[in-house]
Amino acid sequence: MSDISIDFLGLKLKNPVFTASGTCGYIDELSDYMDINSLGGFITKSISIKPRMGNKLPRVAETSCGMINAIGLANIGLDRFVKEKLPIIAEYDVPVFVNLAGETIDDYVRVTEALAEYDSIAGFELNISCPNVKAGGITFGTDPKAIEKITSEVKKATSGKPMIVKLTPTVTDISVTAQAAVNAGADALSLVNTFTAMVIDIETRKPVLANRTGGLSGPAIKPIAVYLVNKVYNEVAKPAGIPIMGLGGIQSASDCIEFMIAGASVVSVGTATFVDPNATQRIAEDLREYCKRKNISKLSSLIGSLE
Amino acid sequence: MCENHKDNKGVFLAQVRYNEPIGDYYYRLSLEFSGKGAASFAKAKPGQFLEIKVNTLSTPAISDIPEHLRDTSRRNVLLRRPFSFVDIQTVDENKTVVDIIYLVTGASTVRMTTLSPQDELSVTGPLGNGFSIDNSKDCVILVAGGVGVPPIEHVANWLVQNRKDVKILAFIGARSKAHLPFASTQRADAKGIEELESIGVETFVTTDDGSFGDSGFVTDRLSKWLSANKIVADKTLILSCGPEPMLKNLSKLAEKSNIDTQVSLERIMACGIGLCQSCAVEVNAESKGQTNNNTETTYKLCCKDGPVFNSKEVIW
Incomplete structure (x- = not known):
């Protein structure tokens, strides 16, 4: 049988498939539909220092082969996450990364410090790429200097736990922002977050979302995401020896394999879970079929194997 | 360890019994569940809902699409669509019949009109909380x-x-x-x-x-x-x-x-199962929603906390 395990940030993962932040709850929301422990890893919804109500409605609109969202990082906040969710997280046998959100660097640092001491947290994903909030989010993620500052400050607060930096594709050259994150101590890069986008109601001539713009996700963005992963792999990650978590429109094992060939060590799956709640588990299971057909003994041998 | 399927929600295959128009605007779709799906939906209550996977359904011939929907029906659909029940009949332990009525209103419901008896559909449910009628009411x-x-x-x-x-x-x-x-x-x-x-x-x-x-x-x-x-x-x-x-x-x-x-209440839902936070309903803060920022109002989720709400808690 093919080996689909992956070595990632010092962890031995069962497979390369993670849930993508904001699409899978805090940990157990999907337990009615799938075996959470079958995942390679789990990334929580963004956690901010204080609870966030999120944006006004409408917050989502479907598009051809995708959707745009402007949820606005609605979450229960650090205190409730620690009290209510961490005990449940501790019951699972899956590496859990907490996605970090904030309006100021200090916000991010305080959430990270508070969570770094818990053994049940494997690491962090620094969200500097949310397009739907007025302060924080993408405002940190488009300026290389700002990326270096926040990455190095938050990295200091992780108590040695690994930190993935999640990048926005809404920049001129993603290799520049990727390099800034790596220079400042990112242990891995995840790309891409959603693309800033708009849907207009032609009856009213108004944007459909209350936030006017939102982030485009789903299969519509996959080929662009694959290209950007390959670019960052060649120009930044491979030379620096840093792994990439690839994401953007993954719906099937074939999509996952495409990202791995492009240079991703692991992937995360978001919008597909909205359509099929057990999508992550199914994708991980289906990876074996490709390995078998292509006579691949170790799935990790595909990483960055683009001819 | 956490048990799976603890409250019997799930993704189930349903077989179409019939899918027939009611006048010019509506269709009644009758679905049959067997096995675990039958057991889960046998327990479903009025006011709860299900979600149908529509992105695998084909578009009808253009002449079969109502004229006012022909243009919008050309786009692809991706997400499931939520529907409340009109009837649930438990036939036996291994067979539950669930009927819905849908309004043909856009790209996904136009596709649903193509469903025929024996077709199989992926259905998530039963979801949300239904009506609750306490014994003090006559x-x-x-x-x-x-x-x-x-x-x-x-x-x-x-x-x-x-x-x-x-x-x-x-x-x-x-x-x-x-x-x-x-x-x-x-x-x-x-x-x-x-x-x-x-x-x-x-x-x-x-x-x-x-x-x-x-x-x-x-x-x-x-x-x-x-x-x-x-x-x-x-x-x-x-x-x-x-x-x-x-x-x-x-x-x-x-x-x-x-x-x-x-x-x-009705909201646009991306997931219907409490993940995406798109179907927020603004309620009085004392009714403790998903988040509580010491503000006067907060949000609950239509899919998980609703879709049935007490009218007094909703901020209209």
């Missing part, structure tokens, strides 16, 4: 508008079967006769809503254009009825589903009359 007033009718027809039947002690009244409204989602009212010689009257529910009908029943809004008809009839407010319960302006008016009326009222 009169239930049902209020529904347009495509909000199906869960109200469902709860009417449920009450007739399970709460024989309760008097049931129904106030049903729609834009026009054709927009009433009942087979009986589609007939040219229709006199009333047989689906409700035949089970002993006293029914009042309004249409905006007066093409069936009284002319006007259903909430005005209810208001008139409440002034003409004596009811014991704390023994009465209003259950409702329909367009939000109707529910808002109803909520005001219910508050004035001091009658407990439950409203089933």
Whole structure:
């Protein structure tokens, strides 16, 4: 049988498939539909220092082969996450990364410090790429200097736990922002977050979302995401020896394999879970079929194997 | 360790029994579940809902698409679509029949019209929380508008079967006769809503254009009825589903009359299972929603905390 395990940030993962932040709850929301422990890893919804109500409605609109969202990082906040969710997280046998959100660097640092001491947290994903909030989010993620500052400050607060930096594709050259994150101590890069986008109601001539713009996700963005992963792999990650978590429109094992060939060590799956709640588990299971057909003994041998 | 399938929600395959038009605007889709799906849906309550995977369905021939939907039907669909039940019948341990009524209104519901008997569909459910009727009530007033009718027809039947002690009244409204989602009212010689009257529910009908029943809004008809009839407010319960302006008016009326009222709300949902946070409903902060920022209002999720809410907690 093919080996689909992956070595990632010092962890031995069962497979390369993670849930993508904001699409899978805090940990157990999907337990009615799938075996959470079958995942390679789990990334929580963004956690901010204080609870966030999120944006006004409408917050989502479907598009051809995708959707745009402007949820606005609605979450229960650090205190409730620690009290209510961490005990449940501790019951699972899956590496859990907490996605970090904030309006100021200090916000991010305080959430990270508070969570770094818990053994049940494997690491962090620094969200500097949310397009739907007025302060924080993408405002940190488009300026290389700002990326270096926040990455190095938050990295200091992780108590040695690994930190993935999640990048926005809404920049001129993603290799520049990727390099800034790596220079400042990112242990891995995840790309891409959603693309800033708009849907207009032609009856009213108004944007459909209350936030006017939102982030485009789903299969519509996959080929662009694959290209950007390959670019960052060649120009930044491979030379620096840093792994990439690839994401953007993954719906099937074939999509996952495409990202791995492009240079991703692991992937995360978001919008597909909205359509099929057990999508992550199914994708991980289906990876074996490709390995078998292509006579691949170790799935990790595909990483960055683009001819 | 955490157990899977702890409360019997899941993704199940359903087989189409039939999918037939009701007049010009609606279809009734009857689905059969077996195995675990049958067991789960046998326990489902009126007011809960299911989600249908529509992105694998084909588009009808262009001539079969209503003219006003031809252009918008050209786009692809991705996400599941939520529908409340109109009827659930447990046939035996291994067979549950679930019916929904849908309005053909866009790219996904146009695709659903192509479903034929024996087709298989991926269905998520049962989802959300349904209506709750406590034993202190001896009169239930049902209020529904347009495509909000199906869960109200469902709860009417449920009450007739399970709460024989309760008097049931129904106030049903729609834009026009054709927009009433009942087979009986589609007939040219229709006199009333047989689906409700035949089970002993006293029914009042309004249409905006007066093409069936009284002319006007259903909430005005209810208001008139409440002034003409004596009811014991704390023994009465209003259950409702329909367009939000109707529910808002109803909520005001219910508050004035001091009658407990439950409203089933509609929101655009990406996931329907509490993940995406897109179907937020603004409620009073004391009813403790998903987040609490020490503000006066907060958000609950329509899919998980609703779709049925107490009218008093909703910020209209």
